[in-house]
Amino acid sequence: xxxxxxxxxxxxxxxxxxxxxxxxxxxxxxxxxxxxxxxxxxxxxxxxxxxxxxxxxxxxxxxxxxxxxxxxxxxxxxxxxxxxxxxxxxxxxxxxxxxxxxxxxxxxxxxxxxxxxxxxxxxxxxxxxxxxxxxxxxxxxxxxxxxxxxxxxxxxxxxxxxxxxxxxxxxxxxxxxxxxxxxxxxxxxxxxxxxxxxxxxxxxxxxxxxxxxxxxxxxxxxxxxxxxxxxxxxxxxxxxxxxxxxxxxxxxxxxxxxxxxxxxxxxxxxxxxxxxxxxxxxxxxxxxxxxxxxxx
Numbered sequence: 001x002x003x004x005x006x007x008x009x010x011x012x013x014x015x016x017x018x019x020x021x022x023x024x025x026x027x028x029x030x031x032x033x034x035x036x037x038x039x040x041x042x043x044x045x046x047x048x049x050x051x052x053x054x055x056x057x058x059x060x061x062x063x064x065x066x067x068x069x070x071x072x073x074x075x076x077x078x079x080x081x082x083x084x085x086x087x088x089x090x091x092x093x094x095x096x097x098x099x100x101x102x103x104x105x106x107x108x109x110x111x112x113x114x115x116x117x118x119x120x121x122x123x124x125x126x127x128x129x130x131x132x133x134x135x136x137x138x139x140x141x142x143x144x145x146x147x148x149x150x151x152x153x154x155x156x157x158x159x160x161x162x163x164x165x166x167x168x169x170x171x172x173x174x175x176x177x178x179x180x181x182x183x184x185x186x187x188x189x190x191x192x193x194x195x196x197x198x199x200x201x202x203x204x205x206x207x208x209x210x211x212x213x214x215x216x217x218x219x220x221x222x223x224x225x226x227x228x229x230x231x232x233x234x235x236x237x238x239x240x241x242x243x244x245x246x247x248x249x250x251x252x253x254x255x256x257x258x259x260x261x262x263x264x265x266x267x268x269x270x271x272x273x274x275x276x277x278x279x280x281x282x283x284x285x286x287x288x289x290x291x292x293x294x295x296x
Contacts, residue, residue: 012087012088012158012161012162014066014067014087014158015154015155015157015158016154016155021066021067021070022070022074024067024151024155025067025070025071025074025113025117026074028071028113028116028117029071029074029075029110029113032112032113034075034109034110034112034113035075035109037105037108037109040104040105040108040109041105044104044105044108045104046103046105048103048104048105049101049102049103049104050100050101050102050103050104050107050108050293051099051100051101051293051294052099052100052101052107052291052292052293052294053084053096053098053099053100053291053292054068054096054097054098054099054100054114054115054118054289054290054291054292055094055095055096055097055289055290055291055292056091056092056093056094056095056096056097056122056287056288056289057093057094057288057289057290058093058287058288059090059091059092059093060090060091060122060123060125060126060129060287061088061089061090061091061122061125061126061128061129061162061163061287062085062086062087062088062089062091062097062118062122062125062287062289063087063088063118063121063122063124063125063158063159063162063163064087064117064118064120064121064122064155064159065083065086065087065097065098065118066087067114067117067118067121067155068098068114068115068117068118069081069083069098069114071110071113071114071117072100072102072106072107072110072114074110075105075106075107075109075110076102076103076105076106078102078103078106079100079101079102079103079106079107079110080100080101080102081098081099081100082098082099082100082101083097083098084096084097084098084099085097085098087125087162088125088162088163090129097118097289100291107291107293111291114291115289115290115291117155118287118289119286119287119288119289120149120152120156120284120286121155121156121158121159122159122286122287122289123284123285123286123287124156124159124160124163124280124281124284125159125160125162125163125287126163126284126287127163127279127280127283127284127285128142128144128159128160128162128163128164128165128280128284129163129164130261131165131261131264131275131277131280132163132164132165133164134261134264134265134268135264135265135268135275138265138268138269139268139271139272139273140255140267140268140272140273140274140275141165141166141273141274141275142164142165142166142264142275142276142277142280143165143166143167143168143254143274143275143276143277144156144157144160144165144166144167144168144276144277144278144280144281145168145256145276145277145278145280145281146168146169146171147278147281147282148281148282149281153170153171154170156281157170157281160280160281163280165280166274168276169206174205175205175206175207175208176197176201176205176206176207176208177208177209177210177231178190178193178194178197178207178208178209178210178227179210180210180212180233183209183210190209190211190216190219190220190223191219191220191222191223191224191225192223193209194207194209194220194223194225194226194227195223195224195225197209197227198225206228206229207227207228207229208227208228208229208230208231208254209227209229209230209231210230210231210233210256211230211231211232211233211243212233212234212235213239214235214239214242214243214246217230217232217243217246217247218246220251221246221247221250221251226250226251227251228251228252229251229252229253229254229274230243230247230251230252230253230254231254231255231256231276232253232254232255232256232272233256233257234256234257234258235255235257237266237267237270240253240255240267240270240271240272241270241271244270244271244272252273252274253271253272253273253274254272254273254274254275254276255267255270255272255274255275255276256275256276256277259275259276259277259279260279264277
């Protein structure tokens with residue numbers, strides 16, 4: 001990773017206010033009954049202290065360390081956290097990313113929830129980085145979607161940014177995206193739907209319309225109120241190239257639908273500006289991260 005890209009990712013702030021982060025982490029701890037950990041209370045002395053390191057067991061991009069830290073501290077504010085490799089850092093198998101020291105009961109009872117957050121978010125960041133790497137050198141940027149885990153959208157989209165991707169709209173209120181079902185309900189008039197959206201969209205809001213065919217793209221471009229972005233849904237490479245030529249740079253083009261690591265480079269080389277990938281958040285495998293006790 002270049003120094004500039006590393007700095008950009010490191011400067012991506014956690015998207016949750018402290019109160020929201022605490023509420024999310026507490027809900028996860030309560031779901032796990034971490035405040036009533038019968039195994040730890042039965043086997044570990046209240047006075048025992050522990051020192052542990054969170055370690056990557058596979059290569060990837062780390063994300064979620066502030067969330068993990070909040071989990072340990074909610075069990076006991078006396079827990080001390082030292083971050084060894086910040087969020088957005090590419091790590092290799094065996095690299096330590098965080099050191100935790102404090103009351104052993106707190107460290108043990110929070111361990112699973114802390115790791116769940118880090119493994120999930122690091123998995124999203126890692127998969128995103130692979131897509132971003134695959135299109136490097138083209139004009140295309142990798143975008144996420146709203147196909148996120150309920151309640152974790154802000155964190156998952158943050159992990160996408162840490163992995164080198166770009167966030168699409170965060171919610172239905174952030175931008176206009178006229179999908180195929182909207183068009184079907186509105187009678188199929190692409191230009192008319194865009195014109196109607198322009199009439200009510202807040203100033204500065206992006207207006208995007210989904211097109212399944214080259215003919216729909218032509219209709220969108222021919223209207224008296226062209227969209228800012230045209231989403232090319234499940235089009236072939238040849239169709240995408242035709243649409244790039246038709247648009248001539250007047251609007252941004254976004255490819256979407258069934259995109260994989262095997263196909264994303266070819267799609268980027270058609271000249272599209274954006275490639276949205278639902279798999280970044282709905283299918284990212286967790287990064288293997290563990291907690292090693294008894295170190296140093």
